[in-house]
Amino acid sequence: MPQQERARITRERVLEGAARVFARVGFAGASLSDITAEAGTSKGALYFHFTSKEHIARAIVDHEQNLAKESATTVIAAAASPLEAAMGLCGDFARLVASDPIIRAGVRLTSEAGEFDPPLTSPFEDWFIALEQLFSAAVATGQARADLDVPTFVRFAIPAFTGVQLVSGALTDYADFAQRVREMWLFLLPAVVAPERLGDVVAALDRVLPASA
Amino acid sequence: MPQQERARITRERVLEGAARVFARVGFAGASLSDITAEAGTSKGALYFHFTSKEHIARAIVDHEQNLAKESATTVIAAAASPLEAAMGLCGDFARLVASDPIIRAGVRLTSEAGEFDPPLTSPFEDWFIALEQLFSAAVATGQARADLDVPTFVRFAIPAFTGVQLVSGALTDYADFAQRVREMWLFLLPAVVAPERLGDVVAALDRVLPASA
Numbered sequence: 001m002p003q004q005e006r007a008r009i010t011r012e013r014v015l016e017g018a019a020r021v022f023a024r025v026g027f028a029g030a031s032l033s034d035i036t037a038e039a040g041t042s043k044g045a046l047y048f049h050f051t052s053k054e055h056i057a058r059a060i061v062d063h064e065q066n067l068a069k070e071s072a073t074t075v076i077a078a079a080a081s082p083l084e085a086a087m088g089l090c091g092d093f094a095r096l097v098a099s100d101p102i103i104r105a106g107v108r109l110t111s112e113a114g115e116f117d118p119p120l121t122s123p124f125e126d127w128f129i130a131l132e133q134l135f136s137a138a139v140a141t142g143q144a145r146a147d148l149d150v151p152t153f154v155r156f157a158i159p160a161f162t163g164v165q166l167v168s169g170a171l172t173d174y175a176d177f178a179q180r181v182r183e184m185w186l187f188l189l190p191a192v193v194a195p196e197r198l199g200d201v202v203a204a205l206d207r208v209l210p211a212s213a
Numbered sequence: 214m215p216q217q218e219r220a221r222i223t224r225e226r227v228l229e230g231a232a233r234v235f236a237r238v239g240f241a242g243a244s245l246s247d248i249t250a251e252a253g254t255s256k257g258a259l260y261f262h263f264t265s266k267e268h269i270a271r272a273i274v275d276h277e278q279n280l281a282k283e284s285a286t287t288v289i290a291a292a293a294s295p296l297e298a299a300m301g302l303c304g305d306f307a308r309l310v311a312s313d314p315i316i317r318a319g320v321r322l323t324s325e326a327g328e329f330d331p332p333l334t335s336p337f338e339d340w341f342i343a344l345e346q347l348f349s350a351a352v353a354t355g356q357a358r359a360d361l362d363v364p365t366f367v368r369f370a371i372p373a374f375t376g377v378q379l380v381s382g383a384l385t386d387y388a389d390f391a392q393r394v395r396e397m398w399l400f401l402l403p404a405v406v407a408p409e410r411l412g413d414v415v416a417a418l419d420r421v422l423p424a425s426a
Contacts, residue, residue: 156377156396163376164369183369190403 011049013039015063018056019105027057027112054116057109061120064106068123071096072130079208082137083144083193083201087185088208089130090161094178097165104174107165127158135192143201145194153192160184182209224262226252228276231269232318240270240325267329270322274333277319281336284309285343292421295350296357296406296414300398301421302343303374307391310378317387320378340371348405356414358407366405373397395422 017039230252
C-alpha cells in the first residue's frame, strides 16, 4: 500500500475512533489515550495528523458540516417543491445522524460549542436561514397557507426538531430518528399547508421520508 | 430568631446557592466550595443539613418535583376541559422554570439523571402519562379529532416541548419559554383539535397561556 494511502487510512481511523469517544463522553470527558485506544493507533500516528484533541474535534465538525451541506444541496436540487425540500432536508439529516458516527459526534460537539475558542460555528443559523427561505417560497407558491407566520413557525420547528433528535438519541441511539421526524411533519403540516394542498404534501413526505416498514 | 427558624433559612440558602451553581455548571462541575461561596454559608452549616453534594442535588430534585406536581394538581382541577388542562400544564411548568432557580436546577439535574446511583426519577414518564390521559379524554369528549393517534402525538409533543425548553434556556435563560410554548400549541392545535372546536380551544389557550404583551 502506498504511504499516502496508508496515512489517509490512519487519519480516518483516528477520526472515527475519536468520533465514538466524543459521542459517548463529550469533548471535555475524552482523553487522547481513550481516542488512540478506540482507534487502535499509536499516539505517534495521531500526532502525525493532529496537534491536539481540539484539532481532531474541529476536523470532525468540518467533516460533518461539509457532508450535511453536500447532502442538503442534493436534496434541494431533487425536490419538486419547497415543502418537499424542507421535509427532505430534515429526513436526510436524520438518516445521516443515524448511519454515520462522525456526524453523530459532530452534532454532540456543536451542542458543546461554548467549550471551544474560537467557538465552533453552530448549525442552527444555517438551518434557520434554509427553512425560512423554503417556507417563504412555499407561501409565495401557494403550497403553504397565505397567513403562515414563517419566522414564528421556524422558531418553533427548529427547537421541535432538536428535541426529537435529543429524545431519539437518548432512547434509541437515533435508530428511530427518521421515523420520529416523519411523525413530526405529519403533526405540523395541518398548521402549515393550504388545506387543498395537504394530500400532495403528504405524498411528498411519503417520497422523502417514507414510513418505516 | 428561634433556632429552628434560623436552621430552615440556612437550609434554603444552601439549596438556592446550590441551585444556581448546578444550573450553571451541572452536577459534575459543581464543588461544595462553589456552593458555600454562592450561598454565603460555611461548610459547617452545609454539613449540618446535608451529607454530600448528591444529597443536596436530591433535595433540589424533590423540591422541584413536589412543586411541579402540586401545581399540576391545581391546573388540572381548574381547567374547563382536557385540552385546557394539557396546555395549562405546559404553560404553568414554563412559568415555574422561568421564575424559580430551584426548578431550573432540578430540570438540569434530571437531564443528567444517569450520573446518579440510584438514578433520579425522570419526569418524562409522568408527563407522558398525564398527556396521554388528557388527550385520550379530549378524543372521548369530541374536543380532539376522533382519528387522533394519541400515543404517537404525545411521543412527538414531549420531545418538541423539551426542545423548546432547551432553546429558550440557551437563548434567553427561559425568559421567553412561556411565549414559545404558546406558539408551539398554536402550531399543534390544527392537527389535534376537531375543526369546529378550534375557536374554543384557542380561547382556552388565551386563558392559560396568554400572549405576552
